[in-house]
Amino acid sequence: MGEPNSPAWEIPQMTRRNIVLVGFMGTGKTTVGKQLAAKLGMDFTDMDRLIEERQGKTVARIFAEDGEGRFRQLERELVRELSAKEGQVIAAGGGIVLNPDNVADFSRAGLVVCLIATAEAILERVGRESHRPLLEGDDKAKRIRQIIEARRRLYAAIPNQVDTTPLTPEQVTGRILDMYR
Numbered sequence: 220m221g222e223p224n225s226p227a228w229e230i231p232q233m234t235r236r237n238i239v240l241v242g243f244m245g246t247g248k249t250t251v252g253k254q255l256a257a258k259l260g261m262d263f264t265d266m267d268r269l270i271e272e273r274q275g276k277t278v279a280r281i282f283a284e285d286g287e288g289r290f291r292q293l294e295r296e297l298v299r300e301l302s303a304k305e306g307q308v309i310a311a312g313g314g315i316v317l318n319p320d321n322v323a324d325f326s327r328a329g330l331v332v333c334l335i336a337t338a339e340a341i342l343e344r345v346g347r348e349s350h351r352p353l354l355e356g357d358d359k360a361k362r363i364r365q366i367i368e369a370r371r372r373l374y375a376a377i378p379n380q381v382d383t384t385p386l387t388p389e390q391v392t393g394r395i396l397d398m399y400r
């Protein structure tokens with residue numbers, strides 16, 4: 220041990236806390252998460268994409284065919300799996316805060332940061348998209364305001380917050396790097 224020619228397996232692995240981005244849809248979790256992972260040389264995981272890959276169907280189809288309850292169950296299982304690993308940047312689904320166990324698990328395993336934005340900024344960012352089942356319907360602005368209001372206390376309970384409304388993704392990434400280091 221400690222000899223110059225020690226085999227690689229004897230060298231302690233450097234472990235790094237996870238960074239978990241939570242927050243409402245359209246607050247920039249995926250964009251910022253990818254930037255953070257690239258800057259830190261860490262793996263990036265987007266929870267929704269991983270669930271889609273494993274289920275072989277989109278989140279919208281899981282909601283439509285299996286119901287929201289099934290999606291929340293898949294989300295819960297993935298939170299448990301990801302919380303057991305280190306060195307990753309994770310863009311969590313916007314609804315993980317609905318189950319306090321998700322936030323507790325992620326908080327034990329790393330730095331959890333909640334991205335927030337005004338309903339107007341969110342509408343501007345997601346208004347033209349059609350893959351978010353909870354925002355389906357004619358009046359997207361109303362849906363966004365309703366869901367934000369219903370979840371306000373859950374998002375507000377997360378100690379680390381970044382208001383992304385006036386910031387570029389690069390600026391948000393910079394703020395989170397400051398919190399992490």
Ligand code: S3P
Binds near residue numbers: 243248313352
């Ligand atoms: C949801 C947010 C979505 C996705 C699903 C439900 C929510 O994730 O998990 O449509 O409940 O807020 P994004 O926040 O990544 O869009």
